[in-house]
Amino acid sequence: MTSALSLGYLDKRRPGKTARIPTPLIVAAIGLLFFATGAVLFGQTTGRGLVRVDNGRAVAVRDIVIGRGTGDVVTVTDARTGERIAAYAKDTGGFVRGSLRAFERMRQISVVPVETPYRLIRWESGHVSLSDTATGERITLEAFGRDNAAAFAALLGNQGGSRP
Structure with missing residues (x-):
C-alpha cells in the first residue's frame, strides 16, 4: 500500500520561503498612522480644520x-x-x-x-x-x-x- 506522500502532491512539495509583508508597505502604514495622529492633535490644539456647529441656546x-x-x-x-x-x-x-x-x-x-x-x-x-x-x-x-x-x-x- 502506498502512502499519502506518494499520491503526487505532498511528495513534490518543497519547503519554501514564508511570505513576508514588504517593508515599504509597513513603513507607509506607520507613516499614515503618525500623519493621522498628528492631524488630529493639530486640529484639536489650534482649532483649524475642525467643523463646529453652534446651535446657540x-x-x-x-x-x-x-x-x-x-x-x-x-x-x-x-x-x-x-x-x-x-x-x-x-x-x-x-x-x-x-x-x-x-x-x-x-x-x-x-x-x-x-x-x-x-x-x-x-x-x-x-x-x-x-x-x-x-x-x-x-x-x-x-x-x-x-x-x-x-x-x-x-x-x-x-x-x-x-x-x-
Missing part, C-alpha cells in the same frame, strides 16, 4: 413620552402635564415612528424603562434635536431633511414661541 424644550397602544398606535404625550400631543396609527407618521423605533432599540440594549421621557429641543439656530434622557443619545433631525425635522418640530407646539 435652546429656545423650546419639551420632554415627551412615547407609548404603543393596541393596534400598534403610537401615542406621544407631554411628560410634565400628561397631555396627549399626537397619535400615529399603524400606517401614519413614518419618520416619527421609524426614528422612535431606533431609540426604542437603544433603550432595550441599555435596559431603560419605556416611561423615561425623550427631550425634544428647538435651538436658536432653528435646528431641532431629539435626545434620549436615559441613554444620552442625541440626533439633529435636520440631517434627515426639513420635512422630517418639521414632523418633530410640530410636537413642540407653541413651546418657546415661533421658529426663528
Whole structure:
C-alpha cells in the first residue's frame, strides 16, 4: 500500500520561503498612522480644520413620552402635564415612528424603562434635536431633511414661541 506522500502532491512539495509583508508597505502604514495622529492633535490644539456647529441656546424644550397602544398606535404625550400631543396609527407618521423605533432599540440594549421621557429641543439656530434622557443619545433631525425635522418640530407646539 502506498502512502499519502506518494499520491503526487505532498511528495513534490518543497519547503519554501514564508511570505513576508514588504517593508515599504509597513513603513507607509506607520507613516499614515503618525500623519493621522498628528492631524488630529493639530486640529484639536489650534482649532483649524475642525467643523463646529453652534446651535446657540435652546429656545423650546419639551420632554415627551412615547407609548404603543393596541393596534400598534403610537401615542406621544407631554411628560410634565400628561397631555396627549399626537397619535400615529399603524400606517401614519413614518419618520416619527421609524426614528422612535431606533431609540426604542437603544433603550432595550441599555435596559431603560419605556416611561423615561425623550427631550425634544428647538435651538436658536432653528435646528431641532431629539435626545434620549436615559441613554444620552442625541440626533439633529435636520440631517434627515426639513420635512422630517418639521414632523418633530410640530410636537413642540407653541413651546418657546415661533421658529426663528
